[in-house]
Amino acid sequence: MNEVNFLLWVRGIGFDIALAIFVFGIMLRFMEILWLGRKPELAAVRGNGVASGMRTVFSRFLPADSNTLKRSLFMVVAGYGFHIGLFVVIFLFAPHAELIESVTGLSWPTLPSPIVDFFTVLTMLALMALLWRRLTHPVLRFLSTGEDYLMLLLTFLPVLTGYMAFHHLFLSYGWMLGLHILSVELLLIVIPFTKLIHMFTLFMARWYSGFMAGQKGVQS
Amino acid sequence: MTTRKDLTVGEALRTQGISRRGFLKFCAATASMMALPPSSIPAIAAALEKARRPSVIWLSFQECTGCTESLTRSHAPSIEGLIFNVISLDYHHTLQAASGDAAEEARHTAMKENDGKYIVVVDGSIPVKDGGVYSTIAGMTNLEILKETVAGAAAVIAVGSCAAFGGLPAANPNPTGAVSVSELVKDKPVVNIPGCPPIPVVISGVIAHFLTFGLPELDNLGRPKAFYGTSIHDRCYRRPFYDKGLFAETFDDEGAKKGWCLYKLGCKGPTTYNACATMKWNNGTSFPIEAGHGCIGCSEPQFWDAGGFYKALAEPTGNFTTTAGVAVAAGAALGAASGLLNRNKQKQAGAEHETVTADNLEKEQTS
Numbered sequence: 001m002n003e004v005n006f007l008l009w010v011r012g013i014g015f016d017i018a019l020a021i022f023v024f025g026i027m028l029r030f031m032e033i034l035w036l037g038r039k040p041e042l043a044a045v046r047g048n049g050v051a052s053g054m055r056t057v058f059s060r061f062l063p064a065d066s067n068t069l070k071r072s073l074f075m076v077v078a079g080y081g082f083h084i085g086l087f088v089v090i091f092l093f094a095p096h097a098e099l100i101e102s103v104t105g106l107s108w109p110t111l112p113s114p115i116v117d118f119f120t121v122l123t124m125l126a127l128m129a130l131l132w133r134r135l136t137h138p139v140l141r142f143l144s145t146g147e148d149y150l151m152l153l154l155t156f157l158p159v160l161t162g163y164m165a166f167h168h169l170f171l172s173y174g175w176m177l178g179l180h181i182l183s184v185e186l187l188l189i190v191i192p193f194t195k196l197i198h199m200f201t202l203f204m205a206r207w208y209s210g211f212m213a214g215q216k217g218v219q220s
Numbered sequence: 221m222t223t224r225k226d227l228t229v230g231e232a233l234r235t236q237g238i239s240r241r242g243f244l245k246f247c248a249a250t251a252s253m254m255a256l257p258p259s260s261i262p263a264i265a266a267a268l269e270k271a272r273r274p275s276v277i278w279l280s281f282q283e284c285t286g287c288t289e290s291l292t293r294s295h296a297p298s299i300e301g302l303i304f305n306v307i308s309l310d311y312h313h314t315l316q317a318a319s320g321d322a323a324e325e326a327r328h329t330a331m332k333e334n335d336g337k338y339i340v341v342v343d344g345s346i347p348v349k350d351g352g353v354y355s356t357i358a359g360m361t362n363l364e365i366l367k368e369t370v371a372g373a374a375a376v377i378a379v380g381s382c383a384a385f386g387g388l389p390a391a392n393p394n395p396t397g398a399v400s401v402s403e404l405v406k407d408k409p410v411v412n413i414p415g416c417p418p419i420p421v422v423i424s425g426v427i428a429h430f431l432t433f434g435l436p437e438l439d440n441l442g443r444p445k446a447f448y449g450t451s452i453h454d455r456c457y458r459r460p461f462y463d464k465g466l467f468a469e470t471f472d473d474e475g476a477k478k479g480w481c482l483y484k485l486g487c488k489g490p491t492t493y494n495a496c497a498t499m500k501w502n503n504g505t506s507f508p509i510e511a512g513h514g515c516i517g518c519s520e521p522q523f524w525d526a527g528g529f530y531k532a533l534a535e536p537t538g539n540f541t542t543t544a545g546v547a548v549a550a551g552a553a554l555g556a557a558s559g560l561l562n563r564n565k566q567k568q569a570g571a572e573h574e575t576v577t578a579d580n581l582e583k584e585q586t587s
Contacts, residue, residue, distance in 0.1 A: 035559020
């Protein structure tokens with residue numbers, strides 16, 4: 001298989017397969033969760049659950065209280081660094097926005113590539129810092145499973161291959177771009193069936209926590 | 221008596237009225253475009269001065285003559301054109317005066333007289349389906365002519381994307397079973413000079429390199445690295461707009477008028493390796509991107525089938541909407557079914573649940 005065929009495959013059939021598995025998996029997981037239902041709430045309603053739910057969806061984007069911040073400053077900085085970095089890299093790089101527009105029809109302004117480049121490096125550094133932390137922190141290491149390491153790797157690969165393609169490192173741009181797209185396709189396939197599903201379920205979970213707390217009249 | 225054929229390149233150039241200064245300028249230009257150090261200029265000059273005019277047999281197969289047009293027409297008579305004049309072009313359908321048996325005779329004579337030393341230039345792909353009947357010359361298939369001619373050649377230069385990679389004739393569904401030269405010629409060095417057409421200076425540059433230092437250094441697709449070493453994107457004068465995120469969205473919007481990047485209009489500059497952005501066309505006037513159209517990637521293999529000229533490189537090429545629609549429906553249906561099953565399990569568990577009291581536990585302990 002030459003460079004052109006490889007690139008054509010990942011942009012064609014490869015993408016179709018990955019997208020199909022991705023949307024199939026997301027629908028499957030959401031349906032499973034929603035059909036589980038909830039036990040009826042028997043206690044007297046003491047507050048506005050809906051408002052509290054909506055508020056919680058957004059309030060939990062902010063760092064926790066100062067005590068938590070002090071205790072786990074490293075995790076907060078590296079965690080936010082990598083999430084914000086990923087957001088910028090995925091959504092605000094022009095070719096990525098072009099792909100999203102061609103698939104969904106939605107478009108938005110993008111950032112100059114040197115800025116995206118900076119965030120790419122930031123993301124990779126944060127991911128490596130998180131891996132180092134996972135390997136050196138005794139409790140975290142004890143709790144870590146193979147999936148945790150695999151997900152770190154699968155998240156890291158698209159960022160690394162994208163960076164290498166942009167800077168023409170090791171392989172020609174065509175091969176590296178193909179590998180970059182392939183690594184994203186691998187990630188798309190595993191997202192619904194691993195802990196990475198949190199990128200969608202977090203909104204539902206936050207809303208539910210906030211809703212329950214709101215109905216009970218407590219702060220969420 | 222010295223015939224025109226016996227002249228060295230240097231002598232032949234002087235008979236064309238090229239001064240020593242002009243000759244050295246050409247050597248310097250050749251050195252710089254082949255990315256050789258300035259110290260190599262005297263070496264090039266000395267080697268070219270003494271080099272015998274090589275016999276060149278030009279074979280035209282499934283092609284459009286665009287490559288020959290590129291070489292003979294795009295320039296006003298220039299020194300690159302003249303170096304082409306000073307090779308001994310012994311066989312070329314379009315350019316030779318002889319026809320019929322006399323033409324074929326010229327090819328055979330050149331092959332016999334220069335056995336093991338002549339250069340074969342091929343433009344056009346070679347059809348191999350059904351015994352190669354789709355293109356014949358003088359009653360011979362292209363395949364037969366190629367095999368016969370290449371047998372005594374020093375090297376083969378595949379000029380144009382058809383000869384280098386199969387090009388248009390090999391585009392899907394490839395009705396004639398067209399293949400490139402390198403797929404057929406395995407025992408001789410093959411230099412690919414792809415492009416539709418290739419840049420004329422590159423063709424003469426490769427011949428000059430062959431005369432001075434032998435075969436040039438090639439990349440993994442058999443292209444001279446000196447000319448195909450960097451991508452169009454990396455040398456494009458519109459690259460700053462790409463980096464700033466300024467793109468033309470259509471061919472007639474403000475961005476297009478301001479000369480912004482054509483990436484979103486399907487420019488294949490990032491994946492295309494060629495010298496257009498630096499050497500340019502029509503005597504250095506401009507190149508396609510400068511004329512307002514994205515690069516179509518004509519010097520890359522299968523450029524015709526590479527997902528559409530007007531589709532941005534980031535865009536998927538397939539028709540994913542149906543597949544994705546089916547996947548959404550299937551996921552929803554299976555998820556609902558699985559959800560229902562879980563609910564049933566829940567209910568069953570609830571029904572089978574036995575309440576345990578403290579009395580039960582005490583009884584269990586005593587029994």
